[in-house]
Amino acid sequence: MKFLLLLLLSFPLFAQKVDCLKYEQRIFDSDTCCWRKLSKEKQFIESANLIVNFLENGKVENKMSLNWHAGQMFAFAGENQKALKYFDKTCSYFQKWFGGEDGKAWFFFAKGTSAFIERDKTKLEKIILHWKRELPIDNNYHELVRLKENWNMDYRNATIANGLGR
Numbered sequence: 001m002k003f004l005l006l007l008l009l010s011f012p013l014f015a016q017k018v019d020c021l022k023y024e025q026r027i028f029d030s031d032t033c034c035w036r037k038l039s040k041e042k043q044f045i046e047s048a049n050l051i052v053n054f055l056e057n058g059k060v061e062n063k064m065s066l067n068w069h070a071g072q073m074f075a076f077a078g079e080n081q082k083a084l085k086y087f088d089k090t091c092s093y094f095q096k097w098f099g100g101e102d103g104k105a106w107f108f109f110a111k112g113t114s115a116f117i118e119r120d121k122t123k124l125e126k127i128i129l130h131w132k133r134e135l136p137i138d139n140n141y142h143e144l145v146r147l148k149e150n151w152n153m154d155y156r157n158a159t160i161a162n163g164l165g166r
Contacts, residue, residue, distance in 0.1 A: 021054060025061040028054055029069075039073060044156075048073035048082070064090045068110075076156040080117050083155070087114050101135055109140040116147045117155055124148055 020034040028034045035054075038047035051070040060066060071086035087110055096107035108131045115123035128148065131141050150158035 020050060021058045024059050025054075025066070028058060029065070035069065035073070039076070044073045044077035045079065048077065048079070052086075072155075075117055076159075078154065078156075080155075083117055084114055087117070105131070105135050105138065105140060108135070109144065112144040113147065113155075116144075116151075116158070121148070121151060 020028055023034065030036065035047045035050045038044075038050060048070050051066055051073065054060065055063065055066050055070070067086045067089040071083045071090070074080070074086060075083035091107045091110040093107075095103040097103075099106070108127050112124050112127040112131075115121075115127060124144065125148065128141070128144050131137075131144070135141070146161075147155075147158050150161050153161060
């Protein structure tokens with residue numbers, strides 16, 4: 001009886017996951033359904049796992065974006081090792097060296113966010129300093145500065161404190 005009740009309660013979530021895998025990425029990424037809906041409901045692990053499932057079985061158009069958001073959802077849930085795994089998939093040294101300003105900025109942003117998750121304040125400060133000297137200041141730079149300012153918080157609370165929480 002308990003199994004049947006559990007099955008019935010989990011069916012809507014299961015059905016949503018199956019439906020979401022059929023969508024184009026732009027719909028999967030929209031604010032009204034799928035992983036973002038789960039995130040708004042503070043179901044961060046479920047949201048992250050849905051993104052990972054979409055990466056493996058969905059109609060992926062922008063792998064980097066999905067990996068980033070999977071990392072964010074894992075970080076929001078406090079699953080920092082998983083978060084780092086997915087953040088790491090969004091950047092490479094080739095991107096830093098050959099991606100122009102945008103590639104270099106994304107590399108610094110991803111590595112700076114990872115430094116915050118790893119609790120490596122020295123590394124985060126160095127990244128912010130390099131960025132300030134080498135690249136135009138943008139929203140991602142300001143986000144890293146805000147993470148540093150909220151050093152004593154976990155990632156989710158640091159992003160909420162600054163109105164980031166993307």
